[in-house]
Amino acid sequence: MSTPQPRRRTRTDAERNRDRVLEAARALFAESGHDVQMSEVARVAGVGVGTLYRKFPTREALIEAIAEQRTADIIAAARRLADADDPADGLARLLHHVGEVLADDRGMSEVIEKAMGSGEPREETREALLAIAGELLDRAQAHGTVGREVTTGDVNMVICGLAAVIRNAAGDWRRYIEVALDGLRSR
Template sequence: MTHATAHDETPGSDPNAGLRADAERNRDRILAAARCLYAREGLGVSMAAVAREAGVGKATLSRRFPTREELITAVFADRMDAYVQAVTEALADPDPWHGFTGYIEAICAMQAADRGFADVLTMTFPAAKALEESRAAAYRGLLELIDRAQATGHLHDDFTHQDIVILLVANAGVVAATSDDAPDTWRRLVGHMLRAAATPGTDTPPLPQPPASTVLYRAMIRLGRPSADAP
């Protein structure tokens, strides 16, 4: 008489395989939920909200991602790689001024596409080493990009890397305020920034049309409403 192995396993099979598969599915669900919530609402989303969206318990979320920084790192690893790639491509442009303007437009477009990433580019996460290493690599490339653009005479000599941070902070605010009603408003801000950075006589990308007054008004009304999470 033969006896079935536990859980109908064949000899030599891994009894923990099912548990690992469940853990991986939970991880994928958490990341998908976090990406969706961060993109829509920014990094202010709570870990509890991510767990609810993923359909898992808080304990499960904590086992997979013990800290907020670890979750943010996992969610935005690919976007940070794209951020580094953007400056690499800009440095490869034979026209340093064109490379500079293309870089500014590219990173601001990344912010506009994902409110969470808009926040990531204007915040630091000391505990998220991989994320900060990517940021540091992009920063080194940016310094070189600024130097090259200034050497052409097209970028003001007093333009600094801090001005990029100021632009990203401003763009994050514009994206947050207008993404629902006038999602292309950020392009107007970037157009003005590039004109301000350029020396007289330098060709700059055409200035996009401003959003209609009605949609800006709706955005202002939305900003004045209390947050759903407010006490």
């Protein structure tokens, strides 16, 4: 109560709590998708539900926050791929990176599958991802490894399908990517 020591301000408890919630939610969503109870998230985070709700006023807000975070990771990685020098198979590498992420994260496969759709939420995610995909696409087209008529919309669908294949364990998703790339490349 009367501790004279000035609180070190690098990291407040509040911030730490927020992180713990995010981490717990990330882990749980990755494991089981979004069908997880709020109280379970709080329990795993080691905080009370009240705290959880203070940070994220709504179940949706929490899911959104995780999605945003993880999506940003994907986009950052995509950015790095796009900025790298290797130009020809950038798109392939982007798809494989997304696959790797989704294969380890059930929640994210749900998010990405939805995000590639035209509903309200996560419009920016799609746009950001497709913007980068567009760059890679241009280069691939310049190299002749992808057909001229291919659009980012096509990539959009391929990614959506990829998410579904992974989420439902519908087969070997790397093979799916190969097929899709062949499809984009042909002609």
